[in-house]
Amino acid sequence: MAARIYLDHAATTPTTAAARAGVERGFALWANPSSPHREGRAARAALEEARGAIGAAHGWGGEVLLTSGASESLAIALGRTTASRRLITAVEHDAVMRAGAEASAVIPVGADGIVDRDALQAALAGAEPTLVCVQWANSETGVRQPIAEIAAIVHSAGGWLLVDAAQMPASVALADHADLVALSAHKRGGPPGVGALLVRDLAMLSPSGGQERGYRPGTENLPGVLGYAAALAEEEPQHAALRAHLDDAIRRSGGEIVADASPRHSAIASYRLPGVAAAVQLIRLDAAGFSVSAGSACSSGSMKPSHVLAAMGWDEAAGREVIRVSFGRDTDAADVDAFIAAWRAMARATRRFAA
Secondary structure, three states: OOOOEEOEOOOOOOOOHHHHHHHHHHHHOOOOOOOOOHHHHHHHHHHHHHHHHHHHHOOOOOEEEEEOOHHHHHHHHHHOEOOOEEEEEOOOOHHHHHHOOOOOEEEOEOOOOOEOHHHHHHHOOOOOOEEEEEEOEOOOOOEEOOHHHHHHHHHHOOOEEEEEOOOOOOOOOOOOOOOEEEEEOOOOOOOOOOEEEEEOOHHHEOOOOOOHHHOOOOOOOHHHHHHHHHHHOOOOOOOHHHHHHHHHHHHHOOOEEOOOOOOEOOOEEEEEOOOOOHHHHHHHHHHOOEEOEOOOHHHHOOOOOOHHHHHOOOOHHHHOOEEEEEOOOOOOHHHHHHHHHHHHHHHHHHHHHHO
16 A cells, blocks of 8 residues: 655644654653642753743743643733734634634735735724734745734834744744744644743733743643654754745646745645535545645634635635645655646546546
8 A cells, every 4th residue: 555645734744753752751750840849840840941942942032821732822812912902814814713703803915815014004093002913824825924014014003913823934033023922833743732822021911820920721731842842943844845846737737826926835835726626636635645635724624615715815616626735844855746646637637527
């Protein structure tokens, strides 16, 4: 049986060997980090060392609150902000759409998937302090937002910028631009169920009591946190050449690349095969040994129309023909070439049936 090729790393990626070793170390330090005895103090010391490593990996000099993942980090930031208004963009992750359901405004994007800066500036008009949430790289299309430019607009209006950086490589520095940053371990080769919220000033959030400086209750997940810190210490691969190769093949084979001309994450891309529903593509590719998805992992299971593509002006019929391909540490040229061959076979079959 041929080995399967996994191309859904934006949903989750395999835990690295270093991360697994970190988790094992955490299991050995089994005591509660909040306990005052020797065992508890040893666990606390390891936890704080890992906390510092997570912050340092992102060049962050502020606070690091440890959470269960980016979704919880976003919920804390959006739900407990001391700002009186919240703005989100029309292409945010479902976790933001849920947590920011009562947002004061939803900022539109253009056909390129980039935030409309004029609309953002207009929405920020007024004296009320405002929190603006923007995803660094869209989890469906890979479109990257101009965070430095957006931050300048937000800060000039006296607002705060929350960046959803779940898909962001650790090498990207946000310390000069963001006020809060939501992070996830399992997108970076760490274990699932762990993440962080980077906070420039804790006065931005209302405390809830409990652990994590009083901003998150519950016993700390020491094994997960140590695994997360270990994963961040590993070098991340560069995928720009691989994605350019795949883009070119899709383009020349009659496919459509979502936001083709936009700046995009080098490991995430969405492609449309006209005339073939995404659900059908997923079934055929899965049977051929390829793991891909339609949209983000939190929404693809429902196969509902993508609010991201709709916000970019795609009609529902075309949007239902789009799949997402995303690379990971072990993705190589042979994997991409094999996928291209499978995708072209689907395209040829479609043309035969249409003839």
